[in-house]
Amino acid sequence: MVYPSNHRQIVEELMGGKFILSNEEHFNSLKENDTFYTEFFKISFDLDLNLKTEYAFLLSKETQENFSRDVSIFIAILCYELDRDGRNFMEALDFNEFTFEEVDRYFDNSSFIDLIESNKSLREPDARRTLINGMHRRNIVNKNFEDRFSFTQAYKVFVDFAKELALKRMAVESE
Amino acid sequence: MIKAEPRTILSFLHANFDVVKDLFSYQIADGLITKEVYDMLIQKHGHTMNIRLREYRVIRSLGSDYEMRDVYFKLMEFLMFEFKPLLPETIEKYKGSISELFLKIRKYENQDRDILQERIKNLSHQVREFVDLVERNTFRLLAETRELKSNIDRIEYREKVQKASFWIEYYILPLNRILDVKHSESVTSTVLDVSEYANRRRLDFQDETIRMEFEKLYSQLIQTNTDLLRQSKVLVNELLPLLERIRTESLILTGWIEFLRNPYKMDTPPLLKGSRTMVYAKDMLYKVREFFEQFSVNDYVTLEDGVVDFDKWIFDRELFKSNLTKSLPVNDFFSWCYKELEKDFQDIETDKFFALCGLLFDGDLQIEFPKKAERVTLTTTTSNISLPKIKVEPALKI
Numbered sequence: 001m002v003y004p005s006n007h008r009q010i011v012e013e014l015m016g017g018k019f020i021l022s023n024e025e026h027f028n029s030l031k032e033n034d035t036f037y038t039e040f041f042k043i044s045f046d047l048d049l050n051l052k053t054e055y056a057f058l059l060s061k062e063t064q065e066n067f068s069r070d071v072s073i074f075i076a077i078l079c080y081e082l083d084r085d086g087r088n089f090m091e092a093l094d095f096n097e098f099t100f101e102e103v104d105r106y107f108d109n110s111s112f113i114d115l116i117e118s119n120k121s122l123r124e125p126d127a128r129r130t131l132i133n134g135m136h137r138r139n140i141v142n143k144n145f146e147d148r149f150s151f152t153q154a155y156k157v158f159v160d161f162a163k164e165l166a167l168k169r170m171a172v173e174s175e
Numbered sequence: 176m177i178k179a180e181p182r183t184i185l186s187f188l189h190a191n192f193d194v195v196k197d198l199f200s201y202q203i204a205d206g207l208i209t210k211e212v213y214d215m216l217i218q219k220h221g222h223t224m225n226i227r228l229r230e231y232r233v234i235r236s237l238g239s240d241y242e243m244r245d246v247y248f249k250l251m252e253f254l255m256f257e258f259k260p261l262l263p264e265t266i267e268k269y270k271g272s273i274s275e276l277f278l279k280i281r282k283y284e285n286q287d288r289d290i291l292q293e294r295i296k297n298l299s300h301q302v303r304e305f306v307d308l309v310e311r312n313t314f315r316l317l318a319e320t321r322e323l324k325s326n327i328d329r330i331e332y333r334e335k336v337q338k339a340s341f342w343i344e345y346y347i348l349p350l351n352r353i354l355d356v357k358h359s360e361s362v363t364s365t366v367l368d369v370s371e372y373a374n375r376r377r378l379d380f381q382d383e384t385i386r387m388e389f390e391k392l393y394s395q396l397i398q399t400n401t402d403l404l405r406q407s408k409v410l411v412n413e414l415l416p417l418l419e420r421i422r423t424e425s426l427i428l429t430g431w432i433e434f435l436r437n438p439y440k441m442d443t444p445p446l447l448k449g450s451r452t453m454v455y456a457k458d459m460l461y462k463v464r465e466f467f468e469q470f471s472v473n474d475y476v477t478l479e480d481g482v483v484d485f486d487k488w489i490f491d492r493e494l495f496k497s498n499l500t501k502s503l504p505v506n507d508f509f510s511w512c513y514k515e516l517e518k519d520f521q522d523i524e525t526d527k528f529f530a531l532c533g534l535l536f537d538g539d540l541q542i543e544f545p546k547k548a549e550r551v552t553l554t555t556t557t558s559n560i561s562l563p564k565i566k567v568e569p570a571l572k573i
Contacts (some may be wrong), residue, residue, distance in 0.1 A: 066447040076434055165441070166426045170429070
């Protein structure tokens, strides 16, 4: 049997919980063999492949995963604080580069301080760096320098999650 | 009928602008000026104010309440730039009036000159009103949108989503349809048709006065098309994206606030947890063995059908030992071995024979060699073996 090009890299990265981004070479191979990979991951590991135009990742059956929760809280607070600061947070997530210092300032002065202090991945600057490094390993952020990072298109998974939540809430209210 | 001179009325408005402005503000807020509000204003500014407001027809009674007359209201709207956005349905009516006049102008262009002239003037007036309304609406929508973006009133994100959706659905998109020149049913497209017709007629109409009218209409429509195009661009390039962004951003923030209310009780995006094999993992031994085993066979192995002896004989020491013990004493050990094998095999192989002979070395047997050199010759598949007659007995227990 002939496997698609970059097969090993695709499987290793996706199984490692990593996002594959559209600007990466092996994304094309994944996209061109969409049907094969969807079936491959389903039959081999009983996992669903989520392939969008800008990124791809494997869906876990475990919804109580801490990393996803920590990242969601991190992005939620960052969006809220950027908006409060009068910045266009969507543009910031899309194009801006963040420094650790800037993130620390937003988190240390946030009105969600109780929530931040109750979360061990967010309460200390060093813990936040570890979380950001974890996000870097998963391709959710790019680390441009040692103390700077920018979001990849994978952040949209979390933003879409927030949108769905809002729509559900508004639907409940309108009933 | 107003007896006062126009200049007198303007002077009154100038001198009492704050009063008129207050009346205008109340009317904008409530749709009318309630009796209480009006009485309060009159009490503050004196009874003469009441007389002047009525005499100059600034206000009129509406049951027990009052309202500002339309001409003053529009003047104040213009002066204050306080336009209430009109529903596009209201603006769309101009399509009817413009089309109707255009149709009649074309149909009866060779009949009465005066009525043709009046129709052209009216058409021009309708177009002017239409452009004016569109401009005012766009301006107001832009102001409302910017206000929504800056969020001075600190309204909630959810309300922002609703407002943005409302403006888009009921104002921006319908207004854009009215202005979309590519749409054959749009008002702009009708205006463009009129413009093309006026362009031809300003050159070839036989009556000079009418030609002049068409010339004026054409000049006006050239400017109108430019204005409408600009308004359309504002809608498509600025207003719509801005409102869409407000809506999207507010929707996301609404979701985040909802999530942050209780982040530990909600299912977050189901990301796969990466698995790494640690050297201290339980199954490490097996994984390492499996890993190395794949390199242990490095020669090609050729298997041929029928050559492999699957019925390989395995020497069962326990069985033969037991048989030997039962047979003790045995006068000729090697012959006994041979006979034992003969029970199972027709031909006795040397290997099997020697394997059985190994029983001799078990410690619990007593071996006695013959006094004479008595020997026996046994034949295996490969050899004739000459062996001494050895007597075997159970070992003496001390």
